[in-house]
Amino acid sequence: xxxxxxxxxxxxxxxxxxxxxxxxxxxxxxxxxxxxxxxxxxxxxxxxxxxxxxxxxxxxxxxxxxxxxxxxxxxxxxxxxxxxxxxxxxxxxxxxxxxxxxxxxxxxxxxxxxxxxxxxxxxxxxxxxxxxxxxxxxxxxxxxxxxxxxxxxxxxxxxxxxxxxxxxxxxxxxxxxxxxxxxxxxxxxxxxxxxxxxxxxxxxxxxxxxxxxxxxxxxxxxxxxxxxxxxxxxxxxxxxxxxxxxxxxxxxxxxxxxxxxxxxxxxxxxxxxxxxxxxxxxxxxxxxxxxxxxxxxxxxxxxxxxxxxxxxxxxxxxxxxxxxxxxxxxxxxxxxxxxxxxxxxxxxxxxxxxxxxxxxxxxxxxxxxxxxxxxxxxxxxxxxxxxxxxxxxxxxxxxxxxxxx
Amino acid sequence: xxxxxxxxxxxxxxxxxxxxxxxxxxxxxxxxxxxxxxxxxxxxxxxxxxxxxxxxxxxxxxxxxxxxxxxxxxxxxxxxxxxxxxxxxxxxxxxxxxxxxxxxxxxxxxxxxxxxxxxxxxxxxxxxxxxxxxxxxxxxxxxxxxxxxxxxxxxxxxxxxxxxxxxxxxxxxxxxxxxxxxxxxxxxxxxxxxxxxxxxxxxxxxxxxxxxxxxxxxxxxxxxxxxxxxxxxxxxxxxxxxxxxxxxxxxxxxxxxxxxxxxxxxxxxxxxxxxxxxxxxxxxxxxxxxxxxxxxxxxxxxxxxxxxxxxxxxxxxxxxxxx
Numbered sequence: 001x002x003x004x005x006x007x008x009x010x011x012x013x014x015x016x017x018x019x020x021x022x023x024x025x026x027x028x029x030x031x032x033x034x035x036x037x038x039x040x041x042x043x044x045x046x047x048x049x050x051x052x053x054x055x056x057x058x059x060x061x062x063x064x065x066x067x068x069x070x071x072x073x074x075x076x077x078x079x080x081x082x083x084x085x086x087x088x089x090x091x092x093x094x095x096x097x098x099x100x101x102x103x104x105x106x107x108x109x110x111x112x113x114x115x116x117x118x119x120x121x122x123x124x125x126x127x128x129x130x131x132x133x134x135x136x137x138x139x140x141x142x143x144x145x146x147x148x149x150x151x152x153x154x155x156x157x158x159x160x161x162x163x164x165x166x167x168x169x170x171x172x173x174x175x176x177x178x179x180x181x182x183x184x185x186x187x188x189x190x191x192x193x194x195x196x197x198x199x200x201x202x203x204x205x206x207x208x209x210x211x212x213x214x215x216x217x218x219x220x221x222x223x224x225x226x227x228x229x230x231x232x233x234x235x236x237x238x239x240x241x242x243x244x245x246x247x248x249x250x251x252x253x254x255x256x257x258x259x260x261x262x263x264x265x266x267x268x269x270x271x272x273x274x275x276x277x278x279x280x281x282x283x284x285x286x287x288x289x290x291x292x293x294x295x296x297x298x299x300x301x302x303x304x305x306x307x308x309x310x311x312x313x314x315x316x317x318x319x320x321x322x323x324x325x326x327x328x329x330x331x332x333x334x335x336x337x338x339x340x341x342x343x344x345x346x347x348x349x350x351x352x353x354x355x356x357x358x359x360x361x362x363x364x365x366x367x368x369x370x371x372x373x374x375x376x377x378x379x380x381x382x383x384x385x386x387x388x389x390x391x392x393x394x395x396x397x398x399x400x401x402x403x404x405x
Numbered sequence: 406x407x408x409x410x411x412x413x414x415x416x417x418x419x420x421x422x423x424x425x426x427x428x429x430x431x432x433x434x435x436x437x438x439x440x441x442x443x444x445x446x447x448x449x450x451x452x453x454x455x456x457x458x459x460x461x462x463x464x465x466x467x468x469x470x471x472x473x474x475x476x477x478x479x480x481x482x483x484x485x486x487x488x489x490x491x492x493x494x495x496x497x498x499x500x501x502x503x504x505x506x507x508x509x510x511x512x513x514x515x516x517x518x519x520x521x522x523x524x525x526x527x528x529x530x531x532x533x534x535x536x537x538x539x540x541x542x543x544x545x546x547x548x549x550x551x552x553x554x555x556x557x558x559x560x561x562x563x564x565x566x567x568x569x570x571x572x573x574x575x576x577x578x579x580x581x582x583x584x585x586x587x588x589x590x591x592x593x594x595x596x597x598x599x600x601x602x603x604x605x606x607x608x609x610x611x612x613x614x615x616x617x618x619x620x621x622x623x624x625x626x627x628x629x630x631x632x633x634x635x636x637x638x639x640x641x642x643x644x645x646x647x648x649x650x651x652x653x654x655x656x657x658x659x660x661x662x663x664x665x666x667x668x669x670x671x672x673x674x675x676x677x678x679x680x681x682x683x684x685x686x687x688x689x690x691x692x693x694x695x696x697x698x699x700x701x702x703x704x705x706x707x708x709x710x711x712x713x714x715x716x717x718x719x720x721x722x723x724x725x726x727x728x
Contacts, residue, residue, distance in 0.1 A: 189675035
């Protein structure tokens with residue numbers, strides 16, 4: 001506790017120093033006639049050309065600051081308290097409402113910016129807090145079922161569409177002798193575990209307000225059955241999505257749940273013949289509901305009205321369908337606008353299942369807003385309790401619901 | 406803590422200085438006495454300032470935070486509504502409370518007992534002089550020198566059920582893969598094991614230096630009386646290093662109570678909260694769920710427990726000075 005506070009204090013001091021440095025460079029640039037916008041994200045330098053594109057259109061200079069993923073929120077909170085927020089801030093979409101609730105973000109309407117026509121509805125949901133739009137995601141993602149084409153062919157099966165098919169197929173594909181499991185997903189005790197469980201939970205009528213509904217119980221039972229059949233490794237309670245992908249890459253899992261951001265790694269693996277389909281639903285006629293992934297761009301309250309206006313223009317530019325497609329090309333995600341996404345799927349068949357899935361995807365914060373972290377914690381705890389045999393799925397969900405307030 | 410104990414020698418040195426000047430002094434008494442008084446406080450001031458800024462302020466702030474609804478919003482608005490003991494009530498009534506208290510106790514006792522026993526055996530072993538003894542002893546420090554996050558990552562790989570080095574090794578003897586970090590009943594054992602490995606260098610080093618201070622003549626005299634081996638340890642070594650033992654154990658408890666990094670690195674408190682301790686719970690509440698008030702409440706409990714042991718440590722070292 002004490003240590004982390006010291007580190008936080010040091011980090012705070014460092015960020016203040018950085019901010020001061022940024023200020024000084026900003027003012028010198030302003031003397032040249034052009035304003036400089038600081039853009040803070042957790043991406044890499046691959047985004048810099050995209051930012052320059054939009055900066056040129058808006059008529060500003062851009063100063064991208066890339067923060068390591070996990071440290072972004074901590075840094076944003078420090079910047080919020082020291083009033084050193086960047087001009088444009090990228091946030092993971094489930095964090096937007098929480099940060100918007102602090103008052104640190106400006107409603108995009110103030111600058112006449114709204115969601116591009118034809119954007120997937122959940123993009124607007126994710127960026128909206130108390131009826132106001134605060135952030136827009138140019139590209140989005142979700143998760144789907146990847147499968148090893150060769151293994152399925154050898155077993156003489158086609159990709160599963162229902163839970164029953166998933167269970168029988170996974171069991172057929174499992175070969176303990178070779179250490180191959182039919183199915184892999186992440187059931188880890190972090191928000192990643194929750195995110196991976198949500199498609200089963202939501203599609204079957206589960207709701208984050210009442211976690212112990214019959215639909216939710218069935219979803220958790222499926223997870224437990226897959227493990228107890230021996231089709232899914234018991235280690236899944238410790239696997240991150242990256243670990244799941246590694247299992248799939250190593251040929252130790254015939255099917256897995258994962259996102260489009262794994263495509264570069266999957267394509268780089270020689271001899272791996274893979275494809276993906278939307279995640280199976282309990283009955284064939286259910287509509288898949290997956291969580292919406294992707295990062296939004298937001299305009300923080302920096303106090304500098306001129307710069308905030310320019311920042312809003314920048315956010316607007318990043319979200320134009322043309323720009324969405326460019327960003328999708330860099331990130332491997334899906335453009336947020338349905339028409340652009342449909343075109344994208346034609347030229348990029350590997351993301352087709354994700355394009356299908358995001359259409360009906362749901363924002364994690366759509367229902368609970370800034371209270372989502374508590375529900376997310378309760379959900380992954382229930383999954384872990386059930387998988388480790390500490391409680392039956394029904395009891396685990398009941399306990400989770402008791403914690404969910 | 407250190408600065409408090411540092412103050413005593415500074416103070417006594419000053420006292421000695423005064424006695425000397427008073428006895429040989431020719432100047433008027435009053436003026437130098439005020440000067441001395443000021444000088445005294447000037448010597449103490451840096452330490453006091455340091456303690457207040459780096460220990461007093463955070464602790465007071467932490468106590469305040471635990472009585473407030475301190476959330477992400479507070480960072481921007483600076484407003485944290487006063488909620489009295491609501492955070493503590495929430496913590497005490499949470500089903501996680503008993504789990505984490507029990508885990509913290511098991512983790513601390515398990516780690517300390519084994520660290521100390523192994524550390525003492527190694528310290529006694531290295532007390533004998535043998536070729537490469539010094540080299541081996543310095544190798545023993547390695548766990549201490551490695552960055553914790555790196556050690557945790559390597560241990561996570563070693564303990565992996567499917568492809569971990571430990572299970573591969575056990576497999577040679579026909580033992581089927583052990584779910585070290587996967588089974589809720591084994592995960593805590595595994596985490597304690599890694600923490601023991603981590604704590605051995607500290608115990609060995611301090612106990613070894615304690616052993617060095619035991620005069621050789623005692624053993625020579627005792628051996629004439631027939632006290633060798635276990636008897637020598639029981640009647641000479643143990644009584645001589647008892648105060649060092651106390652320090653090692655108390656400091657060990659305080660260090661172990663607050664362990665976060667190794668648990669986060671290995672299991673993140675899982676599976677199913679089976680390795681969640683008060684320290685990791687405080688971390689999760691504050692920095693993952695952003696419930697800073699609740700996190701502060703949990704960490705205050707931890708501080709209170711640590712404080713008890715710190716007081717024990719202080720009273721022990723004070724006794725030593727008296728002796």
